[in-house]
Amino acid sequence: MADQLLDSTLGDLACTLPGATRVFHQFHLDFCCGGQKTLRQASLERGVDADEVIRQLSRLDPQDAEGADWRQASPEQLIDHLLDRFHAVHRQQLPELIRLAARVEQVHGERDDCPHGLTELLITMQQELESHMQKEEQVLFPLIERGAGPMAGGPISVMRFEHDQHGEALQQLVDLTGDMQPPEGACNTWRALYRGLDELRVDLMQHIHLENNLLFPRALGLEVRHG
Template sequence: MEILDILDVTQIEPRFKHPRIFEKFDSLNPNEGFIIDNDHDPKPLYYQLIGERGNVFTWDYLENGPERWKVKIRKIDGQDKVETIGEMVTKDYRKAQVFKKFGIDFCCGGKKTVEEVCLTKGLDSAKIISELEAVQNQEPAAGHKFDEWPLDFLADYIINTHHDYVKNNVPFITELANKVAKVHRQGHPETIEIANIFNEVGKDLSLHLMKEENIVFPYVKALVQNTKTGEASPIAAFDSIETPTQMMEMEHEQAGEAMAAIRELTADYTLPEGACTSYTLLYKKLQEFENDLFNHVHLENNILFPKAIALEKESLGSEVKK
């Protein structure tokens, strides 16, 4: 049985926790690992590790609260690096349909491999890989090549397509969910929870979009422009673009988890017998909203944010050389 070092971070002063964990990770050889023992979910560390070291590790929960969280972190051999779900969809967007079919999150969970997700969900990885290969062998259809778009153009596309969709649909779906809950709460008490969850999703996403449109995207667009002109990196209220994008990814995950909870409460949007028009429309709009969220978050988590981080580092490197 493999014995791994356990790092009890509850015994470390807060400001030294992440530096100590990074020091431990950097000391590992490929395929070596250690366990973090903490008194809260170390998810922020996951995003920081991804942002600063890249997809060069595995992250497995051994205990997941409510009092202790234990996570096994293993360094991956760079030569044996496995393509992540997000990378697969970025290269070939048709594969998103395969992941949707099996209930696999390709946006918030895009940094995981197929094998990791299948192990967690108890899915047959061989079957999924077979379907992914079948899609890959098909004649590619004409479509947007988001991975090839300039970042400033991609940011504008996200605002004009997905942000506008959220702004236009949240009020309507919220009103509809509240109406269905009020009318059908006696026979279908789950409608109350569905309405409550979506009310929170709507409020949280409204604030989220404001932060992206007023802080993150303007910086990304300025970074692109300054790179073209050879000017210095734009001045911002944060040390690095990694800081706000990590926060955005955490908020994406919260929204994804909320929509997953709604999907579970609705039994994959299965209408009860005799559902009225409002009930039917609500389920249709919730499913549509979830699909848009998946596509929206994929463009940010798997394309815009990683490329912006890389561009910023490249820009800073050029300034140092000067």
């Protein structure tokens, strides 16, 4: 069982084990952009104890309601979910996070632990993510819903590349904010900002995971392995 888990990719485990993504977040394992890496490889690169990851995975409840199984959903159902649960939510999240970040930088700019440059980073993320989502909504998703198959390969390659860029931006957020951990004495605005950033991280990683590891392979007619 342990060897089977070690040799499974993070993307497959995220698809097949309800709650696995929470464990991966705990150990900072990238199951979205890095979803093709095996648990063994990803743990080694991250410097985490793979045996402990497996122990945490083995404790998961297979009936976990939060671990919705999208493997059996049609591409149309998955696209509807992506639009409602992630595209619409990101458009609500980022303007408020930008407002909070600007406030924190304005009020606490003299502190060494102030996340200097966070507002600018979030504005760039908002612009890049909005452009990305529009390309999906106007070009890629309609192609997939028409059953374009291999014709969607070009746009999918572009989206995967941009997903990697989003992943790099998330890592910049982590580095800039000390893993979204508010410093001692942080005000309520600062704490709300970091809670919101953590929610954005979790949502964006799940968003990318569902596209990279489920929607895109299915659209290209590739087999989605069930573990």
